[in-house]
Amino acid sequence: MKNEFQVIADLIEKDKKVLDVGCADGTLMKFLKDNKNINIRGLEISKEKVQECIAKGLTVIEGNAEKDLKQFPDKSFDYVVLSQTLQAFLNPELVLDELLRVGKKAIVTIPNFGYWKVRFHLLFRGTMPVTKTLPDEWYNTPNLHMCTIKDFFHFVKSKDIKIFKSLALNNLNSSIINESNLGVKNLFADLGIFLIEK
């Protein structure tokens, strides 16, 4: 399991009810179910991935976060997880609002476009950055709304969303992000992980 999932799992207490939005093949769900006794549900758009989840014995609904989150009642999950998908939605702001409506808390991770390798790629090569976290070319990337850790940090603040914890992830190391180190973390972290509440 990738380090990102381990960090997400560490943010969630045992015996909670969790919705994994864009749960893919259910790796994180399975881990949470087996190790933390989490009552876990998934929402996934790909039919193939849904099948993989069913084969793992996971409860998954085939659907699209932009359309299908609205069926869940307010605060019906302790946590709603969205891993590296926010930037791929047509309307990320709406999805973020929905995550925070459905979940008492949300855990959102974003690939950091402010990461130094991304900046160097564009600065020196003059082409759209391709990195481990952003592996696609400009013409086939699903990402429509790339942002940096700093962008996201300011965005949630401006929406009066409370940040409980924000973590910068670089390979295997995670560290706390705060107001004072934001610039540095924005340069050296590959991925930002935010635990938020509204």
Next chain:
Amino acid sequence: MNTEKNIKTLIVKKPLKLDCGKTIKDFPIAYETYGSLNSKKDNAILVFHALTGDQFVTGINPVTNKEGWWSYAVGPDKAIDTNKYFVICSNVIGGCMGSYGPSHKDPDQKIFGTNFPVITINDMVNAQYNLLDHFGIDKLFSITGGSMGGMQVLQFISNFPDKSKTVIPIATTSSHSAQNIAFNELGRQAITADSNWKDGNYASNDTNPGKGLAVARMAAHITYLSKKGLQEKFGRKLQEREDLKFGFDADFQIESYLRYQGSVFVDRFDANSYLYITRAMDYFDLAKQFNGNLSEAFINTNAKFFIISFTSDWLYPTQENKDIVIALNSIGADVGFVEIESDKGHDSFLLDVPDFLSALKNFLDKSYEEN
């Protein structure tokens, strides 16, 4: 029509009050089982059949000598693995494979015909509930069925919320649509317009409204397929001829196919049963039973739901299946959902659709492991 020696029946002594207001008692329910009930009695799956199905789910149907209607899904090592699970299926009341229906005799020894009480999906599942007592099963492991079978699944768990651990409605709806009522009405009109129908008293008149019933089946059969599936299978191919004959014989293969479907159906199905069962489907509106709030139907159950629809099913389209998912999610029920890609239309659930069969198998087996 019934070769009774091959039909197992349970005589239900307990009176059953029907939705129409009448009460029936001492009535037969014809059933069949597959696999064996384990000592803990926790491996039973109650399968509900669709409009023209019967209790002979798999293997050779001893009455028709044809493959059971769900042979692709049920059997040893299949999706519903009879090496592991004890499968029970019964003929719905109103049917014609041994359960109490319009071809039975009333207390005065006269064949009911259209004097048989109008039954509903609710009546069907209340009647079938008696099978649990019969087998001494406190809680089923699963209930499943497609189409009208799915309606019974939904009604059953609503009526008996703690009687099944898992619930699998397939290609179904919680409320029969205007379009579907319309198709059923077309079928009924075809039957009653046949002069041999004799107001439903064809048995005592020694006639059979076979033509009307065949037309009903032909029309319905089209709704079970998809445009793409029909086009790919038949296109404009001609039936055993080089060119058009400028007449009204079956020039096209699709015509010949439909005529064949109609004719074989008449051999195994009772026209009055067709009227009764389609009526039961038309009357089905689970939300209405709960003042328009479908979620209320499931508020008392902790069962684990898995809902399956098919991309090319235009009779019970994905959206109608998703409405059930939405109703369940809005009360925080444990519900999974998948739409299976298939060109085979509504009939997909009866056919060899590997993604469907593997999803069904995985859901059942994984849920059973967690038992």
